[in-house]
Amino acid sequence: MRAAVVRDWQLRVDDIAEPTPGSGQVLTKVLACGICGSDLHLLAHGREQRELSAQLNDGVPEDPMGMQMFVPEHDMVMGHEFCCEVVDVGPDVANLTVGDVIVSMPVAFDAGGLHGIGFSNRYPGGYAELMVLNEMLAVKVPTGLPVDLAALTEPLAVGVHAVAKSKIVTGESAIVMGLGPVGLACVAELKLRGIGPVIAADFSPKRRALAELLGADVVVNPKVTSAIEAWRTADGIRQLVIFEAVGVPGMINEAMRVAPRNTRILVVGACMQQDHIYPMLGIGRELNLQFVLGYEPGEFNYALNAIADQRVDLAPWITGTVAIDGVPQAFSDLANPEAHAKILVKPA
Amino acid sequence: MRAAVVRDWQLRVDDIAEPTPGSGQVLTKVLACGICGSDLHLLAHGREQRELSAQLNDGVPEDPMGMQMFVPEHDMVMGHEFCCEVVDVGPDVANLTVGDVIVSMPVAFDAGGLHGIGFSNRYPGGYAELMVLNEMLAVKVPTGLPVDLAALTEPLAVGVHAVAKSKIVTGESAIVMGLGPVGLACVAELKLRGIGPVIAADFSPKRRALAELLGADVVVNPKVTSAIEAWRTADGIRQLVIFEAVGVPGMINEAMRVAPRNTRILVVGACMQQDHIYPMLGIGRELNLQFVLGYEPGEFNYALNAIADQRVDLAPWITGTVAIDGVPQAFSDLANPEAHAKILVKPA
Numbered sequence: 001m002r003a004a005v006v007r008d009w010q011l012r013v014d015d016i017a018e019p020t021p022g023s024g025q026v027l028t029k030v031l032a033c034g035i036c037g038s039d040l041h042l043l044a045h046g047r048e049q050r051e052l053s054a055q056l057n058d059g060v061p062e063d064p065m066g067m068q069m070f071v072p073e074h075d076m077v078m079g080h081e082f083c084c085e086v087v088d089v090g091p092d093v094a095n096l097t098v099g100d101v102i103v104s105m106p107v108a109f110d111a112g113g114l115h116g117i118g119f120s121n122r123y124p125g126g127y128a129e130l131m132v133l134n135e136m137l138a139v140k141v142p143t144g145l146p147v148d149l150a151a152l153t154e155p156l157a158v159g160v161h162a163v164a165k166s167k168i169v170t171g172e173s174a175i176v177m178g179l180g181p182v183g184l185a186c187v188a189e190l191k192l193r194g195i196g197p198v199i200a201a202d203f204s205p206k207r208r209a210l211a212e213l214l215g216a217d218v219v220v221n222p223k224v225t226s227a228i229e230a231w232r233t234a235d236g237i238r239q240l241v242i243f244e245a246v247g248v249p250g251m252i253n254e255a256m257r258v259a260p261r262n263t264r265i266l267v268v269g270a271c272m273q274q275d276h277i278y279p280m281l282g283i284g285r286e287l288n289l290q291f292v293l294g295y296e297p298g299e300f301n302y303a304l305n306a307i308a309d310q311r312v313d314l315a316p317w318i319t320g321t322v323a324i325d326g327v328p329q330a331f332s333d334l335a336n337p338e339a340h341a342k343i344l345v346k347p348a
Numbered sequence: 349m350r351a352a353v354v355r356d357w358q359l360r361v362d363d364i365a366e367p368t369p370g371s372g373q374v375l376t377k378v379l380a381c382g383i384c385g386s387d388l389h390l391l392a393h394g395r396e397q398r399e400l401s402a403q404l405n406d407g408v409p410e411d412p413m414g415m416q417m418f419v420p421e422h423d424m425v426m427g428h429e430f431c432c433e434v435v436d437v438g439p440d441v442a443n444l445t446v447g448d449v450i451v452s453m454p455v456a457f458d459a460g461g462l463h464g465i466g467f468s469n470r471y472p473g474g475y476a477e478l479m480v481l482n483e484m485l486a487v488k489v490p491t492g493l494p495v496d497l498a499a500l501t502e503p504l505a506v507g508v509h510a511v512a513k514s515k516i517v518t519g520e521s522a523i524v525m526g527l528g529p530v531g532l533a534c535v536a537e538l539k540l541r542g543i544g545p546v547i548a549a550d551f552s553p554k555r556r557a558l559a560e561l562l563g564a565d566v567v568v569n570p571k572v573t574s575a576i577e578a579w580r581t582a583d584g585i586r587q588l589v590i591f592e593a594v595g596v597p598g599m600i601n602e603a604m605r606v607a608p609r610n611t612r613i614l615v616v617g618a619c620m621q622q623d624h625i626y627p628m629l630g631i632g633r634e635l636n637l638q639f640v641l642g643y644e645p646g647e648f649n650y651a652l653n654a655i656a657d658q659r660v661d662l663a664p665w666i667t668g669t670v671a672i673d674g675v676p677q678a679f680s681d682l683a684n685p686e687a688h689a690k691i692l693v694k695p696a
Contacts, residue, residue, distance in 0.1 A: 007645075010638075037671070049628070052626070052628070053628070054607055056626060056629060057605075063632075140423065165634070176544040180639070231414075252490065252625075252627065257404055267627060267630060267631060270628065270631055271626075271627040271628070272628050273626075274624050274626055275624065275625055275626070275627050276622050276624050276625075277600075277622075277623055277624075277625060278400070278404060278621075278623070278641065279600065279615060279618070279620075279623050280397070280400070280401070280620050281404060281642045282615060282620070282637070282639030283615065283618055283639045283640070284410070284411075284641060286513070286638075286640055287639050288636065288637055288638045288639070289630070289637040289638075289639075290634075290636050290637075291627065291630030291631045291633075291634055291635050291636070291637075291638070292631070292634055293585055293631045293632060293634055321407055
């Protein structure tokens, strides 16, 4: 089958062997799969990240979610934001049949353990024509929901989880720093929960416009107005929660520097390098830093339903679609935040 | 009056003017005042700390508690862990009379604002013969409680507050890294709350012995056994809360490195320099970092009562007493953790 393969830490389009479903698994064809910023990051920094992880974990690189680590010497197909159609069923499958359209958390399990789909040598992700998924984690896409929107379940779930971990309640206010898909997902869920004001900050006018479509109360270009100034103007009183979704070194400290007393800072941007902070900033104002990753099954289902019920419209996120041969170019194109928010890979 | 004065960032014993109580204030003589590690730190790093604070706060150094900042060009008398006897009352004092023995949160307030006692040019702290205190914050020491123990109210309150901020509940377990007075206060309050097991770690045998007296379930020398190994042996299952009370660069990252998934890390050690962390450690395990400082009035009273009711015995903390002339030597002596935990200044 056709696939965009990570080989020698480079993305190459090639023909690879088709995967075979095992017990309790189904073979699916990929209808749509979003390209995630973390995939760009893995390609650019995966090698150092792996060395760093080994160094920090007594010589053995550790997958943060407890999954089997992929071996960089072998091919790996990324893509973990997918919507698929069942084309064959393995043994012992009870509830799925050929033709079912499904989404799934990007996890596969078998006798070898847990595998992160899109980060595994054994389970190719959605930048390929075919994927194997476990029936148990599959969720049927509600009738009438376009597959492109269903593929956005996963990135929305990331925001749903971050907001849940923040324990934010009505009467509190929020700043979202960085409006890539993760930051946008936080804005979406904050507004679904009726939180306000939500201040959203990004250098890119296009991304600020997307945040406004999701209901952000104030959007700012931090080159012109800092998010905290905008918050002081719009509110300045309510308990503040800051979602740091930029994920580059220095941003955690910047959030700490501007945060009022008792602010909760959610670290949702994944900074993979060493970072620096001034603990005195946190101590003086008794700040709280909550690091977050991923989501739980219930949050994944909640995200799918929020999209299907049209409580949130993520259609404007989709700024491009490519076939598998176009994946490497799409990775380059995503570097320009004005051109793109989310590109979908559509193998068919 | 005799006082140990901070002048040109050096500690000098000198005669200075006696303070005068204003409206709602009393003049007291210091019966006992503990030397706090943060005072040693202020003397050693106060100048850089001040420059750093200015740099991080748009040019204006900021007191973390919102107090008036002291001006380093003028004398300042440290000492914020005191027990005093009222020797004169100012105007408009209703409930205190000469002879009352009191403790107080180290804060004074007047028309000029809030002043941190022991960090103020206007309100000398307890390394002097006399102090001015606000009646409203004074708490009478229960009859029969020795003044030396009453002076330990303040450092115990720091631990009471840190444990409260941790939201630790019965059924969870704790590691305390660093057994200076702040770490010991955390151990004391954790055991007052019936938390267990509590693993306490410090290089110093003397300090480990003090932690054992307070009820620490396991004490370890981290050169021999890491705290996390000891926790795995003693428990390894319960939700873990780590109290980082060492406060030197690298310790927050070390706590993050060893912490199991979902661990709450309380940053109670005040690292005043720049520090480095690997956010990926926090993200992968969804860690929570809560920075803490100080205590609330209720926690201060709780600490006093815990000591007075003999629910906790802090007498072994007191490893020395000095007169005011001995304060500079005591500061040097405190560098040796085997020799000392808490030295009390007793001006009389």
